[in-house]
Each structure stands twice: as structure tokens, then as C-alpha cells.
Amino acid sequence: MxxxxxxxxxxxxxxxxxxSVVLSKDPFMVLIATVLSQRTRDANTALATDQLFERYSTAGEIAAAPLADIRKLVRPAGFYKVKAKRVKEISARIVEKNGGVVPSDLESLVSLPGVGRKTANCVLVYGFGVEAIxxxxxxxxxxxxxxxxxxxxxxxxxxxxxxxxxxxxxxxxxxxxxxxxxxxxxxxxxxxxxxxxxxxxxxxxxxxxxx
Ligand code: SF4
Structure with a gap:
């Protein structure tokens, strides 16, 4: 039918x-929040993201931050050792390859460490306002x-x-x-x-x- x-x-x-859908003006925060959101509740993601971005707000800052500090800040999101490492790796790659700016195309996004199509499409929709699913x-x-x-x-x-x-x-x-x-x-x-x-x-x- x-x-x-x-x-x-x-x-x-x-x-x-x-x-209604809320779009962000900060694709980097959307990217990191989506990575932190895996296998946890929205409230835990929000808390971890807020804590992290209160201390460090750019890819350059997170790439240079001590891993132990990132772990502490993202701990509410669960699986915090893996997620902290991932967040730092992604930030470092964005700094290295793209001057600290989150790429706005699917192919570049999925080339970031541990970033799959779902996360990449979330960044396109919620971070850049680009149509994706x-x-x-x-x-x-x-x-x-x-x-x-x-x-x-x-x-x-x-x-x-x-x-x-x-x-x-x-x-x-x-x-x-x-x-x-x-x-x-x-x-x-x-x-x-x-x-x-x-x-x-x-x-x-x-x-x-x-x-
Ligand atoms: S709740 Fe889900 S499965 Fe049930 S009728 Fe609605 S869409 Fe279909």
C-alpha cells in the first residue's frame, strides 16, 4: 500500500x-556529542558534552588536552576511556587534515577515526543544516x-x-x-x-x- x-x-x-528539530551552529560540538551519545542516554550525553566544552571548545584544544582530563570530563557518557580516546583522535585528525575545521562533506567525515555514516549524517543535518538521513x-x-x-x-x-x-x-x-x-x-x-x-x-x- x-x-x-x-x-x-x-x-x-x-x-x-x-x-521540532534544533539545528546547531557548531558542527564540531555536534560531532563530538554524537560520538559521546553512543550507547548512552541523552541526559548523560548532554552532561558529558557540557563538561567537555566548558573546558575545551575547539578541535585544537581537545587535540592538545591531556587524555586523563578528557576521560574525567566525558565520564558521564559511559565507555569513557574509549570515547575520550576517540574524541582526541578525531580532534587531532581535524587539526592535521583540515586546519581545525570540521569537514562538511560525507566522504571526509566518514574518513575520521571511528566516524560512521550515522554520525557523519548527524553532523550534516544538525551541524550544517544539510539534507541527509x-x-x-x-x-x-x-x-x-x-x-x-x-x-x-x-x-x-x-x-x-x-x-x-x-x-x-x-x-x-x-x-x-x-x-x-x-x-x-x-x-x-x-x-x-x-x-x-x-x-x-x-x-x-x-x-x-x-x-
Ligand atoms: S507504534 Fe509503530 S508498529 Fe505500532 S502502529 Fe505505530 S508505527 Fe506501527
């Missing part, structure tokens, strides 16, 4: 109380459940969504699906009976639920 993308996104926006677990799960795509990996989902979703929606797509995935379309036991897009959702329609 063809999907009404605009209606789906409108319903998601309504369900998350109109929460960061695919995290929520975007991958919801897109497949609804039937916007039928894919086995986040990389395949990104490519399929680029074809399925008009570009004008790309900037807000990640934000909306993350919020919706945290509030309604949960990983386990999604709240389908509260979901206004259920009549367009393959996951719901495949089950013998009352409409």
Missing part, C-alpha cells in the same frame, strides 16, 4: 507535541515496521529512505523518528493502539488487531 509520508510525519510530530536504531526500526522500506541494515535503510522520502523532509526525519521511537513506537511492545499512523503501518496491519 502506498504511504502518505506527509501524513505520517505530521502524526509523529503531533504525538511528540510538535517537538542519519539512520539510528529508531529510524531503522520504524521505517521497516511502517513499510517505508524493507531493509536488513541501517546502510540499506538510508539508501532506501533517500528514494522513498522527498528531500524536503530529510532534515526533520531523524529527529521525529527518534522522538517517536522513544515515546510510541518502542523497540518492544510498541503502543500501536495510541498510534495515529497504524492504518498505514504494515506491522500493525499484519496483526489481527481491532482498527
Amino acid at each position: 502506498p504511504k502518505d509520508i506527509s501524513a505520517i510525519l505530521r502524526a509523529m510530530k503531533k504525538a511528540v507535541q510538535g517537538s 542519519p539512520v539510528d536504531v529508531h529510524v531503522h526500526r520504524i521505517s521497516n515496521r511502517v513499510g517505508l522500506v524493507k531493509t536488513a541494515s541501517p546502510e540499506q535503510t538510508e539508501a532506501a529512505l533517500e528514494k522513498a522520502i522527498p528531500k524536503k523532509h530529510w532534515i526533520e526525519l531523524n529527529h521525529l523518528m527518534v522522538k517517536y521511537g522513544q515515546a510510541v513506537c518502542l523497540p518492544r511492545n510498541p503502543k500501536c493502539m495510541q498510534c495515529e499512523i497504524r492504518r498505514q503501518c504494515n506491522y500493525f496491519l499484519a496483526k489481527p488487531h481491532p482498527m
